[in-house]
Amino acid sequence: MKSLNTVSVPDPKSRSCICSLFMTVALIFGVYFTGSALMAKDFRAFSGLTVNHAQKNGQCRKCEVPPRQEKEESHVTENMQNNKCQKKCRPLGSEALPEGIVSKTTNLEMRPLWGDVEKKSPHSVNLLGIAVGIKQKEMVNEIVKKFLEHDFVVMLFHYDGVVDKWNDLDWSSRVLHVSAMNQTKWWFAKRFLHPDIVSEYDYIFLWDEDLGVENFHPEKYISIVREEGLEISQPALDASKSEVHHHITVRRGRSKVHRRFYRLNRSGQRCDNNSTAPPCVGWVEMMAPVFSKAAWRCAWYMVQNDLIHAWGLDMKLGYCAQGDRTRKVGVVDAEYITHLAVPSLGGNSDVEMVNKELDHSLQGKNLTDSDPLANPSFEKFDNRSLVRRQSYIEMKIFRDRWRKATKEDQCWVDPFQSQENGRTATYT
Numbered sequence: 001m002k003s004l005n006t007v008s009v010p011d012p013k014s015r016s017c018i019c020s021l022f023m024t025v026a027l028i029f030g031v032y033f034t035g036s037a038l039m040a041k042d043f044r045a046f047s048g049l050t051v052n053h054a055q056k057n058g059q060c061r062k063c064e065v066p067p068r069q070e071k072e073e074s075h076v077t078e079n080m081q082n083n084k085c086q087k088k089c090r091p092l093g094s095e096a097l098p099e100g101i102v103s104k105t106t107n108l109e110m111r112p113l114w115g116d117v118e119k120k121s122p123h124s125v126n127l128l129g130i131a132v133g134i135k136q137k138e139m140v141n142e143i144v145k146k147f148l149e150h151d152f153v154v155m156l157f158h159y160d161g162v163v164d165k166w167n168d169l170d171w172s173s174r175v176l177h178v179s180a181m182n183q184t185k186w187w188f189a190k191r192f193l194h195p196d197i198v199s200e201y202d203y204i205f206l207w208d209e210d211l212g213v214e215n216f217h218p219e220k221y222i223s224i225v226r227e228e229g230l231e232i233s234q235p236a237l238d239a240s241k242s243e244v245h246h247h248i249t250v251r252r253g254r255s256k257v258h259r260r261f262y263r264l265n266r267s268g269q270r271c272d273n274n275s276t277a278p279p280c281v282g283w284v285e286m287m288a289p290v291f292s293k294a295a296w297r298c299a300w301y302m303v304q305n306d307l308i309h310a311w312g313l314d315m316k317l318g319y320c321a322q323g324d325r326t327r328k329v330g331v332v333d334a335e336y337i338t339h340l341a342v343p344s345l346g347g348n349s350d351v352e353m354v355n356k357e358l359d360h361s362l363q364g365k366n367l368t369d370s371d372p373l374a375n376p377s378f379e380k381f382d383n384r385s386l387v388r389r390q391s392y393i394e395m396k397i398f399r400d401r402w403r404k405a406t407k408e409d410q411c412w413v414d415p416f417q418s419q420e421n422g423r424t425a426t427y428t
Contacts, residue, residue: 107200108153108176124153126222127201129193131185133344134162136209143213144171150218153201157188159345184345186303186310195297204296208287212241212338221290221335228257231295231321231328234284236336243341248331249285255333259326277416282318282325286310287339295320304398309387311395316402318416325416345387 094102109124111117128147132140144154148171156166158179166172178192189206198204203222216235225233236251236258237244244250248261260281263271271280291299298320303310318325406412 105199106197108155108197110174110176124151125201126150126203126205126218127153127155127193127198128205128207129155129157129185129189130205130207130209131157131159131188131344132209133158133160134165135160136342136344137166139211139340139342140209141169143207143209143211144169144175146213146216147205147218148174152205152218155192157183157185157192159183182345184308184310186313187308190300190303190305193296193300195293195300198296199293202293204291204293206289206291209344210340210342211288212238212340214338216335216337221332224256224332224334225290225292228330228332229328230257230330230332231292231323232284232299232317233290233330233332234288235290236331236333238336238338242337242339244339246279246283246285248279248283251336252333257330257332257334259330276326278315278318278325282321282329283314284317284329284331286314288337289317291320292322294322298322304401307394307398309391309394311391312398312402343384345384 088099090099091102091104108127128144130140130143140156144156147154154171154175156175156177158177159182161179161181163177163179166177178188180188185206185208193204193206203225205218215238221235234249237249239250247263248258250261252258260273260275261271262273263280275281299313299317302313302316302320318329321328406414
Protein backbone atom coordinates (compact mmCIF):
# COMPACT_ATOMS: atom_id res chain seq x y z
CA MET A 1 0.00 0.00 0.00
CA LYS A 2 1.26 3.44 -0.85
CA SER A 3 1.80 5.93 1.91
CA LEU A 4 -0.62 8.86 2.06
CA ASN A 5 2.18 11.26 3.24
CA THR A 6 3.77 13.05 0.32
CA VAL A 7 6.53 15.64 0.12
CA SER A 8 6.44 18.34 -2.52
CA VAL A 9 9.81 18.69 -4.16
CA PRO A 10 10.34 22.23 -5.51
CA ASP A 11 11.42 22.72 -8.99
CA PRO A 12 15.22 23.00 -9.21
CA LYS A 13 14.90 26.16 -11.27
CA SER A 14 12.70 27.88 -8.64
CA ARG A 15 15.02 26.85 -5.83
CA SER A 16 18.00 28.41 -7.59
CA CYS A 17 16.08 31.64 -8.07
CA ILE A 18 15.18 31.85 -4.36
CA CYS A 19 18.80 31.31 -3.32
CA SER A 20 19.98 34.03 -5.66
CA LEU A 21 17.40 36.44 -4.27
CA PHE A 22 18.44 35.66 -0.70
CA MET A 23 22.12 36.19 -1.48
CA THR A 24 21.37 39.48 -3.22
CA VAL A 25 19.40 40.80 -0.24
CA ALA A 26 22.14 39.71 2.16
CA LEU A 27 24.77 41.40 0.02
CA ILE A 28 22.79 44.65 -0.07
CA PHE A 29 22.39 44.68 3.70
CA GLY A 30 26.07 43.86 4.14
CA VAL A 31 27.16 46.71 1.91
CA TYR A 32 24.74 49.08 3.64
CA PHE A 33 25.92 48.34 7.16
CA THR A 34 29.59 48.28 6.17
CA GLY A 35 29.30 51.57 4.32
CA SER A 36 27.43 53.19 7.20
CA ALA A 37 30.13 52.15 9.64
CA LEU A 38 32.90 53.50 7.42
CA MET A 39 31.07 56.76 6.80
CA ALA A 40 30.45 57.23 10.51
CA LYS A 41 34.10 56.55 11.25
CA ASP A 42 35.26 58.99 8.58
CA PHE A 43 32.81 61.61 9.80
CA ARG A 44 34.02 61.24 13.37
CA ALA A 45 37.63 61.48 12.22
CA PHE A 46 36.89 64.54 10.10
CA SER A 47 34.92 66.12 12.92
CA GLY A 48 37.76 65.43 15.32
CA LEU A 49 40.27 67.06 13.01
CA THR A 50 38.00 70.03 12.56
CA VAL A 51 37.47 70.46 16.28
CA ASN A 52 41.15 70.05 17.05
CA HIS A 53 42.08 72.56 14.35
CA ALA A 54 39.52 75.01 15.65
CA GLN A 55 40.65 74.54 19.22
CA LYS A 56 44.28 74.98 18.23
CA ASN A 57 43.98 77.95 15.89
CA GLY A 58 40.70 79.64 16.64
CA GLN A 59 39.94 79.13 20.27
CA CYS A 60 40.97 82.62 21.26
CA ARG A 61 39.03 84.15 18.37
CA LYS A 62 35.70 82.42 18.94
CA CYS A 63 32.59 84.51 19.26
CA GLU A 64 31.36 84.92 22.80
CA VAL A 65 27.61 84.99 23.26
CA PRO A 66 26.18 86.18 26.56
CA PRO A 67 24.38 83.39 28.51
CA ARG A 68 21.04 85.17 28.29
CA GLN A 69 21.15 85.26 24.51
CA GLU A 70 22.22 81.60 24.31
CA LYS A 71 19.22 80.61 26.41
CA GLU A 72 16.78 82.59 24.30
CA GLU A 73 18.12 81.30 21.00
CA SER A 74 18.19 77.67 22.12
CA HIS A 75 14.38 77.58 21.71
CA VAL A 76 14.52 78.45 18.02
CA THR A 77 17.34 76.27 16.76
CA GLU A 78 15.00 74.74 14.20
CA ASN A 79 14.66 78.04 12.45
CA MET A 80 17.20 78.29 9.64
CA GLN A 81 17.42 82.06 9.85
CA ASN A 82 18.29 81.97 13.53
CA ASN A 83 20.88 79.28 12.89
CA LYS A 84 22.46 81.52 10.26
CA CYS A 85 22.51 84.48 12.63
CA GLN A 86 24.08 82.44 15.40
CA LYS A 87 27.12 81.82 13.22
CA LYS A 88 27.87 85.53 12.81
CA CYS A 89 30.82 86.70 14.85
CA ARG A 90 30.03 89.95 16.64
CA PRO A 91 32.29 92.04 18.87
CA LEU A 92 31.54 91.21 22.47
CA GLY A 93 28.98 93.66 23.80
CA SER A 94 27.53 94.59 20.40
CA GLU A 95 25.04 91.71 20.16
CA ALA A 96 22.10 94.01 20.97
CA LEU A 97 22.84 96.19 17.92
CA PRO A 98 22.14 95.67 14.21
CA GLU A 99 25.36 94.72 12.46
CA GLY A 100 25.43 97.71 10.12
CA ILE A 101 25.62 100.23 12.97
CA VAL A 102 28.57 98.55 14.71
CA SER A 103 31.78 100.59 14.26
CA LYS A 104 34.62 98.18 14.95
CA THR A 105 37.62 100.48 14.52
CA THR A 106 38.70 104.01 15.34
CA ASN A 107 41.65 106.30 14.70
CA LEU A 108 43.28 109.47 15.99
CA GLU A 109 42.04 111.80 13.27
CA MET A 110 40.53 115.05 14.54
CA ARG A 111 37.15 116.09 13.14
CA PRO A 112 35.69 119.60 12.69
CA LEU A 113 32.81 120.72 14.87
CA TRP A 114 30.86 121.71 11.74
CA GLY A 115 31.16 121.60 7.97
CA ASP A 116 32.73 119.05 5.69
CA VAL A 117 36.08 117.42 6.29
CA GLU A 118 38.88 119.02 4.30
CA LYS A 119 40.01 116.82 1.42
CA LYS A 120 43.24 118.64 0.60
CA SER A 121 45.44 115.94 2.16
CA PRO A 122 45.28 112.12 1.97
CA HIS A 123 44.23 109.99 4.89
CA SER A 124 47.11 109.52 7.33
CA VAL A 125 48.38 105.97 7.40
CA ASN A 126 51.31 106.26 9.85
CA LEU A 127 51.67 107.48 13.42
CA LEU A 128 54.36 109.18 15.48
CA GLY A 129 54.07 109.02 19.25
CA ILE A 130 56.74 110.95 21.13
CA ALA A 131 57.34 111.76 24.80
CA VAL A 132 58.15 115.45 25.20
CA GLY A 133 59.10 118.07 27.76
CA ILE A 134 59.14 121.82 27.24
CA LYS A 135 62.94 121.99 27.73
CA GLN A 136 63.41 120.03 24.48
CA LYS A 137 60.94 122.17 22.53
CA GLU A 138 63.36 123.06 19.72
CA MET A 139 64.37 119.46 19.05
CA VAL A 140 60.77 118.29 19.14
CA ASN A 141 59.77 121.07 16.75
CA GLU A 142 62.23 119.80 14.13
CA ILE A 143 61.01 116.22 14.51
CA VAL A 144 57.31 117.02 14.34
CA LYS A 145 57.63 119.34 11.33
CA LYS A 146 59.37 116.62 9.36
CA PHE A 147 56.72 114.02 10.12
CA LEU A 148 53.77 116.32 9.49
CA GLU A 149 55.16 117.10 6.04
CA HIS A 150 54.48 113.47 5.18
CA ASP A 151 50.95 113.30 6.57
CA PHE A 152 51.72 111.49 9.81
CA VAL A 153 49.36 111.60 12.74
CA VAL A 154 51.40 112.97 15.64
CA MET A 155 50.68 112.49 19.33
CA LEU A 156 52.74 114.31 21.96
CA PHE A 157 53.05 112.73 25.40
CA HIS A 158 53.73 115.61 27.82
CA TYR A 159 55.53 114.10 30.79
CA ASP A 160 56.08 117.50 32.49
CA GLY A 161 52.45 118.63 32.38
CA VAL A 162 53.27 121.69 30.24
CA VAL A 163 50.96 121.97 27.23
CA ASP A 164 50.05 125.64 26.71
CA LYS A 165 53.62 126.72 25.98
CA TRP A 166 53.53 124.70 22.76
CA ASN A 167 50.67 126.75 21.33
CA ASP A 168 52.97 129.26 19.62
CA LEU A 169 54.11 126.59 17.16
CA ASP A 170 52.18 126.55 13.88
CA TRP A 171 51.47 122.84 14.07
CA SER A 172 50.36 122.70 17.71
CA SER A 173 46.64 122.56 16.90
CA ARG A 174 47.21 119.80 14.33
CA VAL A 175 48.65 117.26 16.76
CA LEU A 176 47.21 115.45 19.75
CA HIS A 177 48.39 116.42 23.21
CA VAL A 178 48.22 113.99 26.14
CA SER A 179 49.54 115.13 29.49
CA ALA A 180 50.45 113.21 32.65
CA MET A 181 53.11 114.23 35.14
CA ASN A 182 56.32 112.19 35.30
CA GLN A 183 55.15 109.31 33.14
CA THR A 184 57.24 107.50 30.56
CA LYS A 185 56.74 106.94 26.85
CA TRP A 186 55.72 103.35 27.53
CA TRP A 187 53.19 104.36 30.17
CA PHE A 188 51.50 106.59 27.58
CA ALA A 189 51.76 103.99 24.82
CA LYS A 190 50.16 101.25 26.92
CA ARG A 191 47.19 103.47 27.74
CA PHE A 192 46.64 105.49 24.57
CA LEU A 193 48.00 103.38 21.70
CA HIS A 194 45.92 100.23 22.10
CA PRO A 195 46.16 98.13 18.90
CA ASP A 196 42.46 98.61 18.16
CA ILE A 197 42.90 102.38 18.29
CA VAL A 198 45.90 102.44 15.95
CA SER A 199 44.76 99.60 13.69
CA GLU A 200 44.40 101.94 10.71
CA TYR A 201 48.07 102.94 10.77
CA ASP A 202 50.65 100.89 8.89
CA TYR A 203 53.62 101.94 11.01
CA ILE A 204 53.90 103.24 14.56
CA PHE A 205 56.99 105.32 15.43
CA LEU A 206 57.46 105.42 19.20
CA TRP A 207 60.31 107.85 19.77
CA ASP A 208 62.15 109.77 22.45
CA GLU A 209 62.51 113.54 22.16
CA ASP A 210 66.30 113.88 22.11
CA LEU A 211 66.81 112.81 18.50
CA GLY A 212 68.29 114.80 15.64
CA VAL A 213 66.54 114.24 12.29
CA GLU A 214 68.65 116.31 9.91
CA ASN A 215 69.47 113.21 7.84
CA PHE A 216 66.17 111.41 8.32
CA HIS A 217 63.24 111.35 5.88
CA PRO A 218 60.14 109.46 7.06
CA GLU A 219 58.79 108.53 3.63
CA LYS A 220 62.14 107.13 2.45
CA TYR A 221 62.50 105.23 5.70
CA ILE A 222 59.13 103.54 5.29
CA SER A 223 59.93 102.69 1.69
CA ILE A 224 63.11 100.90 2.79
CA VAL A 225 61.35 99.10 5.62
CA ARG A 226 58.70 97.78 3.24
CA GLU A 227 61.28 96.73 0.67
CA GLU A 228 63.38 94.90 3.26
CA GLY A 229 60.41 93.27 5.00
CA LEU A 230 61.24 94.71 8.42
CA GLU A 231 58.46 94.42 11.01
CA ILE A 232 60.50 96.01 13.81
CA SER A 233 63.24 98.51 13.02
CA GLN A 234 65.04 101.69 13.98
CA PRO A 235 67.11 104.31 12.14
CA ALA A 236 70.85 103.93 12.63
CA LEU A 237 72.82 106.35 14.80
CA ASP A 238 75.48 108.73 13.55
CA ALA A 239 78.27 107.62 15.87
CA SER A 240 80.22 110.86 15.50
CA LYS A 241 77.36 112.92 16.97
CA SER A 242 75.50 110.41 19.14
CA GLU A 243 75.82 108.79 22.51
CA VAL A 244 75.99 105.11 21.56
CA HIS A 245 75.01 102.45 24.07
CA HIS A 246 74.83 99.43 21.75
CA HIS A 247 77.12 98.83 18.79
CA ILE A 248 74.39 97.27 16.65
CA THR A 249 72.75 100.70 16.36
CA VAL A 250 75.80 102.40 14.75
CA ARG A 251 75.37 103.44 11.13
CA ARG A 252 77.34 101.64 8.42
CA GLY A 253 78.36 104.03 5.69
CA ARG A 254 77.87 101.87 2.58
CA SER A 255 74.87 99.91 3.77
CA LYS A 256 71.13 100.34 3.38
CA VAL A 257 70.12 98.03 6.25
CA HIS A 258 71.95 95.77 8.67
CA ARG A 259 70.47 93.09 10.92
CA ARG A 260 73.43 91.97 13.04
CA PHE A 261 76.72 93.22 14.38
CA TYR A 262 80.06 91.54 14.99
CA ARG A 263 82.13 91.60 18.14
CA LEU A 264 84.88 89.04 18.62
CA ASN A 265 86.84 87.80 21.62
CA ARG A 266 85.46 90.08 24.29
CA SER A 267 85.67 88.20 27.58
CA GLY A 268 84.91 84.98 25.76
CA GLN A 269 81.67 86.35 24.34
CA ARG A 270 81.20 87.05 20.68
CA CYS A 271 78.73 88.11 18.03
CA ASP A 272 79.37 86.56 14.62
CA ASN A 273 77.61 84.93 11.67
CA ASN A 274 76.56 82.02 13.87
CA SER A 275 74.76 84.25 16.38
CA THR A 276 70.99 83.86 16.24
CA ALA A 277 69.69 85.80 19.25
CA PRO A 278 69.74 89.33 20.69
CA PRO A 279 71.67 91.49 21.14
CA CYS A 280 73.78 90.23 18.23
CA VAL A 281 70.84 89.97 15.85
CA GLY A 282 67.09 90.59 15.97
CA TRP A 283 67.40 93.60 18.24
CA VAL A 284 66.72 97.36 18.25
CA GLU A 285 67.15 100.00 20.95
CA MET A 286 64.09 101.38 22.69
CA MET A 287 64.68 105.09 22.12
CA ALA A 288 63.48 105.07 18.48
CA PRO A 289 61.68 101.83 17.58
CA VAL A 290 59.38 101.56 14.58
CA PHE A 291 56.68 98.87 14.53
CA SER A 292 54.51 97.52 11.78
CA LYS A 293 50.83 97.29 12.62
CA ALA A 294 51.06 93.55 13.30
CA ALA A 295 54.25 93.83 15.32
CA TRP A 296 52.80 96.58 17.52
CA ARG A 297 49.67 94.53 18.22
CA CYS A 298 51.95 91.86 19.65
CA ALA A 299 54.36 94.22 21.42
CA TRP A 300 51.54 96.15 23.11
CA TYR A 301 50.50 92.99 24.92
CA MET A 302 54.06 92.42 26.10
CA VAL A 303 54.37 95.93 27.57
CA GLN A 304 53.58 95.46 31.25
CA ASN A 305 51.03 97.87 32.65
CA ASP A 306 52.99 98.48 35.85
CA LEU A 307 56.54 98.39 34.45
CA ILE A 308 56.65 101.85 32.94
CA HIS A 309 60.32 101.90 31.91
CA ALA A 310 59.98 98.77 29.73
CA TRP A 311 63.54 97.66 30.39
CA GLY A 312 64.11 94.09 29.24
CA LEU A 313 61.46 94.36 26.56
CA ASP A 314 64.08 94.92 23.86
CA MET A 315 65.47 91.40 24.29
CA LYS A 316 62.05 89.87 23.63
CA LEU A 317 60.75 92.07 20.79
CA GLY A 318 61.89 89.46 18.27
CA TYR A 319 58.94 87.30 19.32
CA CYS A 320 56.70 89.97 17.75
CA ALA A 321 58.59 90.10 14.44
CA GLN A 322 55.97 87.99 12.63
CA GLY A 323 58.52 85.36 11.73
CA ASP A 324 62.29 85.00 11.69
CA ARG A 325 63.73 87.73 13.88
CA THR A 326 67.09 87.47 12.12
CA ARG A 327 65.41 88.78 8.95
CA LYS A 328 62.45 90.85 10.13
CA VAL A 329 64.24 93.02 12.72
CA GLY A 330 66.86 95.48 11.53
CA VAL A 331 68.61 98.85 11.63
CA VAL A 332 68.21 101.22 8.66
CA ASP A 333 71.54 102.80 7.70
CA ALA A 334 70.36 104.83 4.71
CA GLU A 335 68.10 106.97 6.95
CA TYR A 336 69.85 107.81 10.18
CA ILE A 337 69.51 110.04 13.24
CA THR A 338 71.57 111.40 16.11
CA HIS A 339 70.92 110.48 19.73
CA LEU A 340 71.83 113.28 22.13
CA ALA A 341 70.87 111.37 25.31
CA VAL A 342 69.46 114.42 27.09
CA PRO A 343 68.32 113.62 30.67
CA SER A 344 64.61 114.24 31.11
CA LEU A 345 62.61 112.17 33.60
CA GLY A 346 63.88 112.70 37.11
CA GLY A 347 65.16 116.18 36.31
CA ASN A 348 68.46 117.64 35.18
CA SER A 349 71.08 117.63 37.87
CA ASP A 350 74.61 118.64 38.78
CA VAL A 351 75.64 115.00 38.85
CA GLU A 352 74.73 114.30 35.23
CA MET A 353 78.22 113.10 34.31
CA VAL A 354 78.34 110.77 37.31
CA ASN A 355 75.01 109.31 36.25
CA LYS A 356 76.30 108.68 32.74
CA GLU A 357 79.34 106.90 34.10
CA LEU A 358 77.12 104.80 36.32
CA ASP A 359 74.84 103.94 33.40
CA HIS A 360 77.76 102.81 31.26
CA SER A 361 79.24 100.69 34.03
CA LEU A 362 75.94 98.86 34.49
CA GLN A 363 75.23 98.49 30.78
CA GLY A 364 78.70 97.09 30.20
CA LYS A 365 77.94 94.42 32.74
CA ASN A 366 76.14 91.34 31.50
CA LEU A 367 73.33 91.32 34.04
CA THR A 368 71.82 87.93 34.73
CA ASP A 369 68.58 87.19 36.51
CA SER A 370 70.47 86.49 39.71
CA ASP A 371 72.53 89.70 39.73
CA PRO A 372 71.80 92.04 42.66
CA LEU A 373 70.32 95.32 41.52
CA ALA A 374 70.54 97.25 44.75
CA ASN A 375 73.66 99.39 44.50
CA PRO A 376 74.53 101.64 47.45
CA SER A 377 76.08 104.19 45.08
CA PHE A 378 72.61 105.02 43.77
CA GLU A 379 71.71 106.53 47.10
CA LYS A 380 74.38 109.22 46.70
CA PHE A 381 72.70 110.83 43.71
CA ASP A 382 69.49 112.61 42.77
CA ASN A 383 66.13 111.61 41.35
CA ARG A 384 67.66 110.83 37.97
CA SER A 385 69.72 108.11 39.61
CA LEU A 386 66.64 106.75 41.32
CA VAL A 387 64.91 106.54 37.95
CA ARG A 388 67.83 104.50 36.62
CA ARG A 389 67.72 102.25 39.67
CA GLN A 390 64.00 101.66 39.18
CA SER A 391 64.63 100.81 35.54
CA TYR A 392 66.99 98.00 36.50
CA ILE A 393 64.59 96.74 39.14
CA GLU A 394 61.82 96.61 36.54
CA MET A 395 64.09 94.74 34.13
CA LYS A 396 64.62 92.05 36.77
CA ILE A 397 60.86 91.84 37.38
CA PHE A 398 60.16 91.54 33.66
CA ARG A 399 62.68 88.73 33.27
CA ASP A 400 61.14 86.86 36.18
CA ARG A 401 57.66 87.25 34.72
CA TRP A 402 58.81 86.02 31.32
CA ARG A 403 60.45 82.95 32.82
CA LYS A 404 57.39 82.20 34.92
CA ALA A 405 55.02 82.66 31.96
CA THR A 406 56.99 80.32 29.71
CA LYS A 407 56.95 77.60 32.37
CA GLU A 408 53.25 77.89 33.19
CA ASP A 409 51.83 78.09 29.66
CA GLN A 410 51.64 74.46 28.55
CA CYS A 411 50.30 75.43 25.12
CA TRP A 412 53.03 77.94 24.23
CA VAL A 413 55.85 76.77 21.98
CA ASP A 414 59.03 78.83 21.84
CA PRO A 415 59.74 79.43 18.13
CA PHE A 416 63.35 80.32 18.95
CA GLN A 417 64.10 77.53 21.39
CA SER A 418 66.63 75.86 19.10
CA GLN A 419 68.34 79.21 18.61
CA GLU A 420 68.45 79.94 22.32
CA ASN A 421 69.96 76.52 22.97
CA GLY A 422 72.46 76.94 20.15
CA ARG A 423 75.48 79.15 19.83
CA THR A 424 74.51 82.68 20.83
CA ALA A 425 76.27 85.60 22.42
CA THR A 426 75.29 87.24 25.66
CA TYR A 427 77.18 90.49 25.24
CA THR A 428 75.16 93.62 26.01
